[in-house]
Amino acid sequence: MSWDWNVVDDFMPRFWDGVLVTLQALAIGTLIAFALGLVWALAQRSAQAWVRWPVVAVTEFIRNTPLLVQLFFLFYVVPNFGPSMSPLTTGIVGLGLHYSTYTAEVYRAGIDGVPAGQWEAATALSLSKGRTWRAVILPQAIRRVVPPLGNYVVAMLKDSPMIATIGAFDMLGEAQAFSNETFTTEALTVVGVAFIVIAYPASLLIRALERRLVR
Amino acid sequence: MSADTNPAENTELLANPPVDGSELIRFDKVTKRFGDNTVLDRLDFSVDSGKHVTLIGPSGSGKTTILRLLMTLTEPDEGTIRVGGDYLTHEERNGKLVRAGEKHVREVRKNIGMVFQQFNLFPNMKVLRNITEAPVTVLGLSKDEAEQRARDLLELVGLTEHIDKYPTQLSGGQQQRVAIARALAMRPQVLLLDEVTSALDPELVVGVLDVLRDIARTTDITMLCVTHEMSFARDISDQVLMFDSGRVIESGPPEKIFSEPEQERTREFLSAVL
Numbered sequence: 122m123s124w125d126w127n128v129v130d131d132f133m134p135r136f137w138d139g140v141l142v143t144l145q146a147l148a149i150g151t152l153i154a155f156a157l158g159l160v161w162a163l164a165q166r167s168a169q170a171w172v173r174w175p176v177v178a179v180t181e182f183i184r185n186t187p188l189l190v191q192l193f194f195l196f197y198v199v200p201n202f203g204p205s206m207s208p209l210t211t212g213i214v215g216l217g218l219h220y221s222t223y224t225a226e227v228y229r230a231g232i233d234g235v236p237a238g239q240w241e242a243a244t245a246l247s248l249s250k251g252r253t254w255r256a257v258i259l260p261q262a263i264r265r266v267v268p269p270l271g272n273y274v275v276a277m278l279k280d281s282p283m284i285a286t287i288g289a290f291d292m293l294g295e296a297q298a299f300s301n302e303t304f305t306t307e308a309l310t311v312v313g314v315a316f317i318v319i320a321y322p323a324s325l326l327i328r329a330l331e332r333r334l335v336r
Numbered sequence: 337m338s339a340d341t342n343p344a345e346n347t348e349l350l351a352n353p354p355v356d357g358s359e360l361i362r363f364d365k366v367t368k369r370f371g372d373n374t375v376l377d378r379l380d381f382s383v384d385s386g387k388h389v390t391l392i393g394p395s396g397s398g399k400t401t402i403l404r405l406l407m408t409l410t411e412p413d414e415g416t417i418r419v420g421g422d423y424l425t426h427e428e429r430n431g432k433l434v435r436a437g438e439k440h441v442r443e444v445r446k447n448i449g450m451v452f453q454q455f456n457l458f459p460n461m462k463v464l465r466n467i468t469e470a471p472v473t474v475l476g477l478s479k480d481e482a483e484q485r486a487r488d489l490l491e492l493v494g495l496t497e498h499i500d501k502y503p504t505q506l507s508g509g510q511q512q513r514v515a516i517a518r519a520l521a522m523r524p525q526v527l528l529l530d531e532v533t534s535a536l537d538p539e540l541v542v543g544v545l546d547v548l549r550d551i552a553r554t555t556d557i558t559m560l561c562v563t564h565e566m567s568f569a570r571d572i573s574d575q576v577l578m579f580d581s582g583r584v585i586e587s588g589p590p591e592k593i594f595s596e597p598e599q600e601r602t603r604e605f606l607s608a609v610l
Binding site: 236244247264 | 445446448450458470
């Protein structure tokens with residue numbers, strides 16, 4: 122087996138298609154996971170049991186079932202009685218939803234980590250509930266959760282090839298299809314390198330953020 | 337930036353409570369339990385406006401719980417608390433006394449400020465915003481008004497040059513002085529001081545106590561103070577309440593309590609801490 126640059130050249134157009142899908146899935150999936158996770162975390166602290174319990178049940182369920190099953194469910198089952206979405210959209214929603222149940226735990230720990238004295242000081246100053254959350258609790262919680270949240274971004278990148286199973290061809294999906302058609306392996310190597318090229322700077326960025334925030 | 341402040345100015349700067357000596361705080365048969373432990377046992381006591389009252393007694397005798405009840409950080413199991421004639425945790429509806437709603441509690445609570453043992457400054461805000469946050473968002477002051485008030489108070493506590501720092505950049509004593517300024521910025525009628533020097537290194541205690549002495553001397557604010565600094569208590573207090581097992585066992589002016597206490601328990605306690 123020898124390395125053939127011509128194969129790499131042939132793969133390039135499809136590679137870039139795949140990179141675009143991977144990056145879209147990662148970027149929008151991350152936004153969904155970060156935003157929805159905060160919603161879950163706040164809902165789990167609600168004084169109303171009818172808000173708290175359904176959210177706890179749903180997030181526990183999602184966290185404890187495989188992403189692959191959830192993707193199949195969203196793509197093959199949900200359209201029977203709900204909206205039908207493109208493979209890419211389904212994949213992004215699936216990734217975002219799945220990881221939101223993990224980020225929810227991160228936010229929860231971050232919020233619990235804010236000392237009781239901060240709540241008491243806010244009460245002593247008669248700050249409203251909303252103001253206490255926005256001005257006092259969340260800014261301090263966010264500072265604590267950035268490093269672990271960043272780790273989930275990298276984990277999500279590594280899980281993103283799963284969306285190829287429902288037809289959203291990310292870079293690995295493209296490489297696998299290309300390799301099967303041409304009986305070559307170069308494309309897989311290229312994609313392996315591409316994962317490092319995306320993930321490693323992301324890890325460095327997270328570490329830099331961590332150093333800045335945890336003073 | 338001068339250390340010596342003009343008393344007349346301070347009175348204007350701080351709260352303007354009624355100084356008619358009328359009753360400002362009243363506890364009626366207040367009971368507070370934590371599990372099986374009864375911390376306060378049908379406690380009755382009152383504080384007149386403008387008075388400086390120090391609560392002393394062994395730890396676990398319920399002193400801090402009284403401050404926390406007044407600040408609504410915890411609720412009484414039985415009994416009622418009134419501040420300026422209004423019920424703190426209850427409100428009257430159709431002539432019946434019911435648990436107060438959030439809105440009512442907030443309204444009554446605005447008259448009360450508290451300084452904590454652990455300062456509890458907001459670490460994500462600079463000194464200035466620590467002080468202006470509540471006056472702007474709770475009292476509705478304009479940003480300029482609130483900042484002017486903050487600057488005046490920082491001058492009072494001698495920290496003008498630290499206005500743009502974060503709390504973590506300050507010493508414990510400086511943080512506590514900011515916390516005092518933050519509480520005063522709400523112009524409360526009552527200031528609660530919960531062992532405000534207990535977490536400080538010994539050499540930083542003096543600065544904080546001097547600021548409080550200054551405020552006590554030059555303003556009409558009502559103070560409720562839990563402290564182990566007996567000389568400070570003797571200096572600023574109009575009245576000292578000796579607690580034991582959730583009850584007031586002796587009260588009176590500091591000269592009397594510290595020099596010739598009537599109760600054996602008080603004598604024991606004082607000889608242990610003095």
